[in-house]
Amino acid sequence: MNGTLSPEPTIDLANTEDAVASVLSSEPRARRGRRRRPRFALWISLVVIGLFTFLPIYWLAVTSVTPDGEVFSFPPRLFPTEITFEHYISVFADPAIFEYLRNSIIVSVITAVLSVVVSMYMAYAFSKFRFRGRTSLMYFVLSSQMFPQALLLVTLYVVFAQFGLLNTYQALIISFTTFTLPLCVWMLKGFFDTLPDDLIEAAKIDGAGHWRTLHSVILPLAAPGLVAAGLFAFVRGWNDFMFALTLAGPEKQTLPPGLVNTFIGETATAWPELMAASLLVSIPVCVAFILLQRYLVGGITAGAVKG
Missing domain, CATH: 1.10.3720.10 (MetI-like)
Incomplete structure (x- = not known):
């Protein structure tokens, strides 16, 4: 012991931030994927239900304003070229x-x-x-x-x-x-x-x-x-x-x-x-x-x- 103090260890803030970021990002991707799948399935279900519910109503409204000559056209048209009342x-x-x-x-x-x-x-x-x-x-x-x-x-x-x-x-x-x-x-x-x-x-x-x-x-x-x-x-x-x-x-x-x-x-x-x-x-x-x-x-x- 010569009475001299040893230098305090220095902390590298840049390395610390990288370490924290790596820890936060270490969550398994599979878990994040599982979180996204229910939302994706929910949106797909809503779209299918919406089409099943509103497509007949839309087709009924479109047919009611379609001229007689285009009603039985093939292939059927979702958007009539001419509207009549x-x-x-x-x-x-x-x-x-x-x-x-x-x-x-x-x-x-x-x-x-x-x-x-x-x-x-x-x-x-x-x-x-x-x-x-x-x-x-x-x-x-x-x-x-x-x-x-x-x-x-x-x-x-x-x-x-x-x-x-x-x-x-x-x-x-x-x-x-x-x-x-x-x-x-x-x-x-x-x-x-x-x-x-x-x-x-x-x-x-x-x-x-x-x-x-x-x-x-x-x-x-x-x-x-x-x-x-x-x-x-x-x-x-x-x-x-x-x-x-x-x-x-x-x-x-x-x-x-x-x-x-x-x-x-x-x-x-x-x-x-x-x-x-x-x-x-x-x-x-x-x-x-x-x-x-x-x-x-x-x-x-x-x-x-x-x-």
């Missing part, structure tokens, strides 16, 4: 289309109102009352959905024929309401289950009976569920083809069978006019879904989480 003019010039439209509106609106009115009382009873046979009756209502609707067509035809209801609005409304009730009941029951029983107890303390409690307290809170059930019943009556074709005569037919009878013949089919009419009659349902979307989502998902 004569097919829409033909649809608006046909008075039968407006008759079918009126029939669809009458049948669908009454079906929706009747389904909501009947199902809300049934659902409220199943949700808030306890009585013998309640569970069995609930599953009995749900079991009616197990039978194919086409299987009941012959029976309903015979029954309506005996009561003189064929070729009337009543036959269609009763049929559609019968088929929509089970799902509407279970949908509203799930919504009523989410409403606390304390509301009913508070209404009883204030002197309200069951009818007053339901109409003044429960139903205002159940508006999303009522809208969802009504929209489901409306679409069921609007889109039905088989029962509307069989139970209703030419004067009472709704749009689906009416469009088929108008534009599809034995020897030829007016595809551009049919596409134009189909696009026009889809607009009311699309507008209803857009305007009532938040109520529809809230009503359908209300029964999923009980709290």
